[in-house]
Amino acid sequence: MPGILKSIEQAQILDRVAVPGADAASKMIPQGPVKDTLTGKWLGHPLHPVLTDVAIGCWAAAGALDLIGKRHHKSAEVLTGLGIVAAVPTALSGIADWADTTGEERRVGMVHAAGNTVALATFAGSYLARRRGKQNRAKVLSMVAHAVLGGAGFLGGHLTYRLGSGVDRTAFDQGSDQWTPVLADEDLPEGSPVLARAGQIEVLVYRNSGVVCAIANTCSHRGGPLNEGKVDPESRTVTCPWHASEFDLCTGTVVHGPASAPQPKFDARINGGKVELRRSAG
């Protein structure tokens, strides 16, 4: 299995479809409220894995009813139909995530999506067979669809757990709970963020109306460098240069996605002419 995964990751021929496909996905779902909804900004968590549970749960329940016997044919039909309906927003949320991927992630994501599309079409065939009373055909199609869905789901797990797609890139950037000096007070101008380092962690320190605040510099979405982003003093936000997620410079809150996880924030104080930071409890 590792050999197959490596082959998919390194198959540059897939880029002929994956690159224009991801560009088209970006145009189809541009930055804005729809993308924020589909990527999970409102949930504080990627939406796609939540929705997959609904579709897969319906189909798995229908498959279990198929094994029990004739009395449950109608229920299995309804569950298969519900799974097909749930697959639509699930696919859209996956496309919204996939639009921001590159390289290996983009290739594996495309094969993952292709497998899910085949599974969906096969479940649709199973649903039609159920409607026409062709129960044996429906069950066979359902089993085939589950097998394809399992393979596609395996690739989805690989995307997250091995390639880190969708993982909060600040998961380990929580910092020390001890006050740590990071720069001289005089080196922090009003309204212009400064990149500093607190131990192993890059932080973006900002002075706003005399109040000093700081957030992690690595974008939680896919690791973009926020110090290279655009700062808006009016809204007190910074926009990531990679995919335009916008964060509050003092609270780390996501103002606009595609990021769904907030930036870790730090308590700040001036002590002995130095700006000191520590991990924020709140």
Ligand code: FES
């Ligand atoms: S890395 Fe994607 S918005 Fe920052």
